[in-house]
Amino acid sequence: MYQLYSNSRSPYSKRVHIYLGYRNLPYETVTVALEKLENRKRPFLQINPYGKVPVLKDGDFLLAESQAIIRYLEEKHSFESPFFSKEIQSRALLNQAIQRCESEFCFPGSVIYFTKKFVPEEKWDQNRMKDSGKRIGRHFDILEKILESNEYLHENRFGILEVLYAPFIQDIQMLEIKIPVSIENWRKRVLSEPSVARILET
Numbered sequence: 001m002y003q004l005y006s007n008s009r010s011p012y013s014k015r016v017h018i019y020l021g022y023r024n025l026p027y028e029t030v031t032v033a034l035e036k037l038e039n040r041k042r043p044f045l046q047i048n049p050y051g052k053v054p055v056l057k058d059g060d061f062l063l064a065e066s067q068a069i070i071r072y073l074e075e076k077h078s079f080e081s082p083f084f085s086k087e088i089q090s091r092a093l094l095n096q097a098i099q100r101c102e103s104e105f106c107f108p109g110s111v112i113y114f115t116k117k118f119v120p121e122e123k124w125d126q127n128r129m130k131d132s133g134k135r136i137g138r139h140f141d142i143l144e145k146i147l148e149s150n151e152y153l154h155e156n157r158f159g160i161l162e163v164l165y166a167p168f169i170q171d172i173q174m175l176e177i178k179i180p181v182s183i184e185n186w187r188k189r190v191l192s193e194p195s196v197a198r199i200l201e202t
């Protein structure tokens, strides 16, 4: 059975929990206590030298990075409706959107989120926060155009993008950025998908 090294507060771990639930793949959770810095010590550093969760264990095979784990499982199992199409340009566009999700939303979003959560306000790097907000605003413009005429981001069906975004759109109001209506409706749709709702408790 698969084992997933994870932490219940980690959004990157939640992506993989959502995915495993969505695909009905049985697995065991191995909790890594980030709050006790268990991830920075052995034996966890032998599991992932970067000291980060999630990590999937499949027999002797270890794999870190949420996106890589989901791609591995998609390739390993032949699902009736796979996230990645056989058509090369469809796959290329999906890869483009995945990259943009990481670099134009999750990364700048984490800058704002972690600063607000863990840094005293007088120490906030206001320029960095403003720049992150602008990047997310531009990203929302792109998503809005897609979602005005589609229910989901890629080929109009729930897929890997929704799994990757889900934990990062849960507390979207924390970004203090105007959310276009089509994005807010998509967000509600994603958060009410049963495998998402089960993990995020939405």
Ligand SMILES: N[C@@H](CCC(=O)N[C@@H](CS)C(=O)NCC(=O)O)C(=O)O
Pocket: 009, 010, 011, 012, 013, 034, 039, 051, 052, 053, 054, 064, 065, 066, 067
């Ligand atoms: N790019 C990685 C990011 C993983 C990551 O940043 N995990 C965080 C928890 S959400 C972590 O383990 N942080 C512990 C640390 O950096 O000490 C992924 O997609 O899995």
